[in-house]
Amino acid sequence: MRELDDIERYEFKKKLDEIKSCKGQHTELISLYIPPNRRISEVMNYLRNEYSQSTNIKSKTTRKNVLSAIESIMSRLKYFKKPPENGLVFFVGHKTAGANQTEMVTYVIEPPFPVPSFLYRCDSSFYTQPLEDMLTERDVYGLFLIDRRECTIGILRGKRIETIDYLTSRVPGKHGRGGQSQRRFERLIEIAAHEWFEKCGKKISEIFLSEKDLKGIFVGGPGPTKYYFVEGDYLHYEIKNKIIDIIDTGYTDESGLRELVMKISEKMHDLKISQEKRVMRRFLKEITKKKKSLAIYGEDEVRRALEMGALDILLISEGLDRYRVKLVCESCGYEEEKTIDTIEMKKMENNPPKCKKCGGNMVMKEKSEIVEELSKKAREKGTKVELISTDSEEGSTLLSTFGGIAGILRFEV
Ligand code: ZN
Numbered sequence: 001m002r003e004l005d006d007i008e009r010y011e012f013k014k015k016l017d018e019i020k021s022c023k024g025q026h027t028e029l030i031s032l033y034i035p036p037n038r039r040i041s042e043v044m045n046y047l048r049n050e051y052s053q054s055t056n057i058k059s060k061t062t063r064k065n066v067l068s069a070i071e072s073i074m075s076r077l078k079y080f081k082k083p084p085e086n087g088l089v090f091f092v093g094h095k096t097a098g099a100n101q102t103e104m105v106t107y108v109i110e111p112p113f114p115v116p117s118f119l120y121r122c123d124s125s126f127y128t129q130p131l132e133d134m135l136t137e138r139d140v141y142g143l144f145l146i147d148r149r150e151c152t153i154g155i156l157r158g159k160r161i162e163t164i165d166y167l168t169s170r171v172p173g174k175h176g177r178g179g180q181s182q183r184r185f186e187r188l189i190e191i192a193a194h195e196w197f198e199k200c201g202k203k204i205s206e207i208f209l210s211e212k213d214l215k216g217i218f219v220g221g222p223g224p225t226k227y228y229f230v231e232g233d234y235l236h237y238e239i240k241n242k243i244i245d246i247i248d249t250g251y252t253d254e255s256g257l258r259e260l261v262m263k264i265s266e267k268m269h270d271l272k273i274s275q276e277k278r279v280m281r282r283f284l285k286e287i288t289k290k291k292k293s294l295a296i297y298g299e300d301e302v303r304r305a306l307e308m309g310a311l312d313i314l315l316i317s318e319g320l321d322r323y324r325v326k327l328v329c330e331s332c333g334y335e336e337e338k339t340i341d342t343i344e345m346k347k348m349e350n351n352p353p354k355c356k357k358c359g360g361n362m363v364m365k366e367k368s369e370i371v372e373e374l375s376k377k378a379r380e381k382g383t384k385v386e387l388i389s390t391d392s393e394e395g396s397t398l399l400s401t402f403g404g405i406a407g408i409l410r411f412e413v
Helices: 006-020 040-054 060-077 129-135 181-209 225-231 237-241 254-268 271-287 299-308 342-350 370-380 393-402
Strands: 029-034 088-096 102-109 119-123 140-146 150-157 160-168 216-221 243-248 295-297 311-317 322-329 335-341 362-369 384-388 405-409
Touching: 006 102, 006 129, 029 040, 029 060, 040 060, 040 119, 060 088, 060 102, 140 181, 140 225, 140 254, 150 181, 150 254, 160 181, 160 254, 181 225, 181 237, 216 225, 216 254, 225 243, 237 243, 243 254, 243 271, 271 295, 271 311, 271 384, 271 393, 271 405, 295 299, 299 311, 299 370, 299 405, 311 370, 311 393, 322 342, 322 370, 335 342, 362 370, 370 384, 384 393, 393 405
Parallel strands: 140 216, 216 243, 311 384
Antiparallel strands: 029 088, 029 119, 088 102, 140 150, 150 160, 295 405, 311 405, 322 335, 322 362
16 A cells, blocks of 8 residues: 555545535435445445335435436446446535535545445435545654653654643752752652653553554653653553654754654654564563563474464564475375474485384475464464564564564463
8 A cells, every 4th residue: 555645645635625515405415435345236236225215215306316316326337347446436416506506416536545345325415534534644653752851742644743742840950958858859859750750651641542553652852761761660551562762862842853753764764674673672571571471482482372372473584594394204104394494405305304103214295484384374373473674683683592483472371
């Protein structure tokens, strides 16, 4: 799916505004959404049925208008063998045009994104919501900046930075008066700081949770406070899991948001890397937990969890050069599955391994790349698969430290 460019977006929006402005005198404006996979013959049947139902409409004018609208759609639909790539949308009906005057309007739209579901609606206005949803910006990121004095929360929507909230704290500076009251003073500071972080965490979580389809979150601010805050118990776990990167910025106010976006803009192009960083960050965090860790690694352990249906996410490295093979004994039929690398593969071809049971020759019956084989198994079990590149630091860690195969569990096993 490709994103609309600014011009296409503008034109599409204008067209929608025009359609939305149409008003019928009664419920006589028809909106019809046809998804790409829907058969035209099925739609025709549906419309025939609607047509016969509409002959029961009491008001003569409304009945006439509705029937002619359905006729109009059917006559246009005849020219389609199947719906276009993204489906088809019809807006047809008699809109009011001045005193007691109506005018028949017909809009046939091939939308920029696939029509999600079949819909027929007859109302006094056209139903445009599904098309408007296609216009909403898909590239949406959460941003926040934090230190002990300020917190700015923003959202990056496409190219636009919105400042959503700005909070300031009353946490006093760390320099006290010295002497006996110093320790007490420092303790008060820490209490105030804790309260400040709690307040910010609540606000940030609230704002970002209400923003569905947030692709990720970037954190900025000067000094180590932002790390302390992110690692602490202040943010909702879903929000924490969405953090892609933490970056040093000079400011924590509105200008800091721009600074943050400038610094991340290189990374914004590569969403795949962002997603990868996020899931690896989660994995690395899990793995360091002493208790209740949901991270596992190593082929055997991951395979076991996968079979059990306990694996939530499978992390598998692109750099993995291994095969899963099935060997069968020529003499007794004994079968064995094995993971081998390219070198072992070569060896095996020249020098077949011996059967554990009878000593006969084992021959290779099936062979697939391990990435492919494990991903297929994962799909069958409803496990999400993240193919991790070796480009990022996190990605190369997966291959070098964890053997290229790891996972995050749904629950402790
Ligand atoms: Zn055998």
